[in-house]
Amino acid sequence: MKRTVTLVLAVALALSMTGCEALDAILNVNLFSSMAAVKAADIEGADAGTLLELSASPSFYAALSGSPSTKTSALATIDGALGGSLPPATEQELLALAAEIELRTTPAWDLVNNIGSLLSKLISGEPIDEANLENVIRGILPDSVLGAGGVINETAFLSMIAGLELAYLRYDDLGNAIGTGGYADGSDVIAGDIAQSAIVAAMVATIARPVSYGGTQTTGAYLYALLLGTADPPDTFDFDAMTSVPSLANILSAAGISFS
Secondary structure (H helix, E strand, O other): OHHHHHHHHHHHHHHHOOOHHHHHHHOOOOOOOOOOOOOHHHHOOOOHHHHHHHOOOHHHHHHHHOOHHHHHHHHHHHHHHHOOOOOHHHHHHHHHHHHHHHHHOOOHHHHHHHHHHHHHHHHOOOOOOHHHHHHHHHHHOOOOOEOHHHOEOHHHHHHHHHHHHHHHHHHHHHHHHHHHHOOOOOOOOOHHHHHHHHHHHHHHHOOOOOOOOOOOOOHHHHHHHHHHOOOOOOOOOOHHHHHOOHHHHHHHHHOOOOOO
16 A cells, blocks of 8 residues: 555656646646537447547547447557558547547546546645555545445456556557657647556556566456555566656657656
8 A cells, every 4th residue: 555655656756846837738637528428329330530539528438438349349440540551640649549448448547537636736735644545545546446445346446457557558659659759740639638647557557566476467466466465565666767668758758747
């Protein structure tokens, strides 16, 4: 538990050193335009360009969450488009959309937002009750994961971790696609939102399991065992090394964020 809070506080401290412009970027709120509710039938059979348009509505993600087959179909459509020749801006938008789909159809999205809320409080100078770290953890974990009485819902927890891992793969591709020059002209993305989500996804996906833990289990299974106290914590966590991975460094740089 304490290790989780330490990682979050480390991110917050680093962000507090980046300056107002970067903070404004990473804490930017994505405002959706008003549009009719999107249904699964609207998504199935839609081409990649239409998916980008439909994703402007939160109901798009609700429809995907309610229909795993529709989610699979949408991601397949995106991957099919990415396999062809696309303008850089469209490629970047589709990669960002694929990552957001992985997050917003699992409790991972709530985790990202909860951590963002905590960072905002820390940056604004609101004190954290370090004497009661358990409450800090409760404020980070989504309600769907941490149930009444503080009991972890294993299924929801594993879904959350899997969503973060899958999103990280998409962010890795996105970071490589944008390179060191930032997002392409005309790319309709919010760089700060992407950076915040990518950091959280990377923190989970790059966890190095201790030698004492078998290598055949998923990251979710390991972290769940860690919460239960039946697994040893990671031997090391190098935040600087994680954020220096070229793809993630590109995403952070595109949002005006530097930890150096």
